[in-house]
Amino acid sequence: MSGVSVTKGAEDAVPATTDLVVLSNVNKHFGALHVLQDIDLTIARGEVVVVIGPSGSGKSTLCRTINRLETIDSGSIAIDGKPLPEEGRELARLRADVGMVFQSFNLFAHKTVLENVMLGQLKVRRTDKKAAEEKARSLLDRVGVGSQADKYPAQLSGGQQQRVAIARALAMNPKVMLFDEPTSALDPEMINEVLEVMQQLARDGMTMVVVTHEMGFARSAANRVVFMADGKIVEEATPEEFFSNPRSDRAKDFLSKILHH
């Protein structure tokens, strides 16, 4: 991944083969607040994009529009060539292809770890029980929490819960994974165990959109950094370019603040 990928035209007639997620001219308001302003963003298959920016700049909102947990006012969003449908069966099917990992884990509190990872397979993918359990166990092993399968989420540490949440999303065989500050709610000693899982995913070729303040992760795993401020994408660059030579004043200002920590 050398350069920044060029945003495609708004109405591509043929489904692109390399572009997995395409946002064109997306606008969203919360009342009077214009949280997303003319957002154009194209994410290629296998690409890892890190979104950073000051608090309130619209990063979470951007992330959540991609699987339509937030609706948009104008513009278009397409995943694998298909525009996001209206709320309903079609949308549910599309959401199944988009994995999401939340800051607060959001594991189903009344279900065991194993049941959490099996639920989507059983109820959305209609996988048979045996296959679903096998897959769930192997994913839990892969993220290093195989021995916790029969516990309830509240019995796990934050880092373990977040790894289960990643396994739960992966169980759907998603085309793309969205991470909204996956390590922000964690104690410092647990951050790395989650980042390692994410780094492995990136190496395995998963397409990822990651909102994070973990600059180490951005440097080592991202193909591209998207810097947002006040609802706009202010700058897009490779991590090396962005961290060593930010072009905009907003980015310089932001970096000087977070790198001083």
Next chain:
Amino acid sequence: MFDFLDMDALLGAFWVTVKLTVYSAIGSLIWGTLLAGMRVSPVPLMRAVGTAYVNVVRNIPLTVVILFTSLGLFQTLGVTLAGDNFTVINFRLAVLGLIAYTAAFVCEALRSGINTVPVGQAEAARALGLSFTQVLTLIVLPQAFRSVVNPLANVLIALTKNTTVASVIGVAEASLLMKSWIETYAALLPIVAIFAFGFICLTLPTGLVLGWVSKKVAVKR
């Protein structure tokens, strides 16, 4: 002093009370859950219907609801609920009235339970691709139910006592027998005491058992 005490009649009357309670409890749990589903539905019309129902029914005295089932449904509209004699018809009408009334309270208890479920639970479920109905029935309602066992126990206790209103349309439950004994025998206090004790025997264990269940099933976060 206890010469009025006809144990067969007493147990028979309380058995009717128990049957009224059990059928109405099951019915109002189902109807109340559906109403709660309507009240959190993304469809505005469903929400409006659910809200209107709860606000109307909750604010009508139960006596009026029960009388309506008899005077309105049965005597005016000829609804017999497949009963072939007055005993059966009145019993079924009373159950219907109790369900209609109690469901409003079940719905509100459940809705407060739904509000205790963090929105992230539903969001995570939607993000997996579950439909609205699946999110509600697999994720939100199971957690909501677990958090409202105690309020539902209160509704059930109130329902047990509310079955006495069925006597206004002639259902031979406990309080109807009490009235007839009071009118027949000069032993007001013992009679009232016995019936009060009977109701406590029904409701106290309900409260204790459900209190224990409530702790047992509580969702740990």
